[in-house]
Amino acid sequence: MRNPARWAARLGLTAAAVCGPLTGAAHADPATGPAALHAPSALVLTTGHGESSATVTPERAVTLSCAPRAAGTHPNAVAACAELRGADGNLDALESRPGVWCTREYDPVVVRVDGVWQGQYVSHERTFANECVKNSYGASLFTF
Amino acid sequence: MRNPARWAARLGLTAAAVCGPLTGAAHADPATGPAALHAPSALVLTTGHGESSATVTPERAVTLSCAPRAAGTHPNAVAACAELRGADGNLDALESRPGVWCTREYDPVVVRVDGVWQGQYVSHERTFANECVKNSYGASLFTF
Numbered sequence: 447m448r449n450p451a452r453w454a455a456r457l458g459l460t461a462a463a464v465c466g467p468l469t470g471a472a473h474a475d476p477a478t479g480p481a482a483l484h485a486p487s488a489l490v491l492t493t494g495h496g497e498s499s500a501t502v503t504p505e506r507a508v509t510l511s512c513a514p515r516a517a518g519t520h521p522n523a524v525a526a527c528a529e530l531r532g533a534d535g536n537l538d539a540l541e542s543r544p545g546v547w548c549t550r551e552y553d554p555v556v557v558r559v560d561g562v563w564q565g566q567y568v569s570h571e572r573t574f575a576n577e578c579v580k581n582s583y584g585a586s587l588f589t590f
Numbered sequence: 591m592r593n594p595a596r597w598a599a600r601l602g603l604t605a606a607a608v609c610g611p612l613t614g615a616a617h618a619d620p621a622t623g624p625a626a627l628h629a630p631s632a633l634v635l636t637t638g639h640g641e642s643s644a645t646v647t648p649e650r651a652v653t654l655s656c657a658p659r660a661a662g663t664h665p666n667a668v669a670a671c672a673e674l675r676g677a678d679g680n681l682d683a684l685e686s687r688p689g690v691w692c693t694r695e696y697d698p699v700v701v702r703v704d705g706v707w708q709g710q711y712v713s714h715e716r717t718f719a720n721e722c723v724k725n726s727y728g729a730s731l732f733t734f
Contacts, residue, residue: 486651488663490632490705499711507630507706509653511663518662519632519655560704560713561634562651567643569704569713 485565487512487527491520491590492558493580499558499571508590513564525586535563537570540584548578555580557588629709631656631671635664635734636702637724643702643715652734657708669730679707681714684728692722699724701732 489510496502509518512527520526533539537559557580558571574580580588633654640646653662656671664670677683681703701724702715718724724732 486636486648488634488636488651488653490634490653492630492632492706492711503709504630504706504711507632509632509634509655509662509705511653518653558711561653562636562648565647567636567648567702 484513486562487530487564489518489559489561489563489568491587492560493555493588493590495553495555497554497556497573499556502556504558506590520590522586522589529584529587530563537572540587542579542582543585546578546582548576548582551576553577628657630706631674631708633662633703633705633707633712635731636704637699637732637734639697639699641698641700641717643700646700648702650734664734666730666733673728673731674707681716684731686723686726687729690722690726692720692726695720697721 489512490507491510492499492504492507494502494504494506508520510520510523510526511517512523512530516523516527529540530537553576554573555577556571556573558569560569562568574583633656634651635654636643636648636651638646638648638650652664654664654667654670655661656667656674660667660671673684674681697720698717699721700715700717702713704713706712718727
């Protein structure tokens with residue numbers, strides 16, 4: 447977990463159906479029929495200092511809605527949604543930008559994402575060695 | 591669980607610190623000092639047909655941010671935030687409006703709330719016997 451390049455891989459939810467990766471796509475459900483034209487994508491992103499959201503106090507929290515259009519209190523909702531879609535919703539695909547240098551200080555920061563992505567419940571968290579390392583990943587999604 | 595007036599009382603998260611009721615208030619944390627002037631309150635509300643979010647596909651999802659001001663894709667964010675604050679963040683305090691009549695048909699609907707309320711992680715869900723019963727609770731919070 448002290449490796450900033452690895453997901454903390456701590457899914458906060460117990461039920462398997464709620465724990466799908468952030469890659470779910472809208473699909474027809476036999477019980478409810480075809481999915482709506484815009485499967486809902488509405489998230490809350492939080493960040494706090496510590497190794498796990500189980501022990502930290504969330505210091506900042508923003509909303510991010512990506513369907514039918516980008517919106518929310520995220521400071522750059524349009525870019526954040528584009529980044530998520532570009533990664534096919536897979537946060538693991540967000541990599542550290544080249545040319546960013548950070549100290550090796552261990553002052554962990556945890557980012558947590560809860561809500562719905564393309565019609566599927568999601569709950570993820572990712573822990574970084576420090577704030578600089580967090581901000582070096584992706585372009586705008588984690589910068590709030 | 592077939593009693594619509596009862597919380598499903600199914601907290602989706604495992605860690606105790608993430609499972610506090612929706613009544614958390616901003617407080618000073620010994621590790622991080624006094625809370626910010628506006629402790630974050632950012633939520634995702636979802637609804638779907640079924641008894642539990644572990645098995646349903648979320649049909650609708652909206653964001654609701656209540657600090658520093660009401661915002662989000664919730665169709666009535668101002669009223670929804672006022673309702674939450676009026677209940678001191680306690681969803682259990684939302685009662686069925688008098689004079690609303692619903693059939694006793696059992697076609698359960700689950701409402702789920704995830705995110706941060708006044709600086710504390712929250713994850714709750716509440717199951718109602720049918721859509722009419724859901725809409726009879728509170729004024730605007732569940733109407734999205």
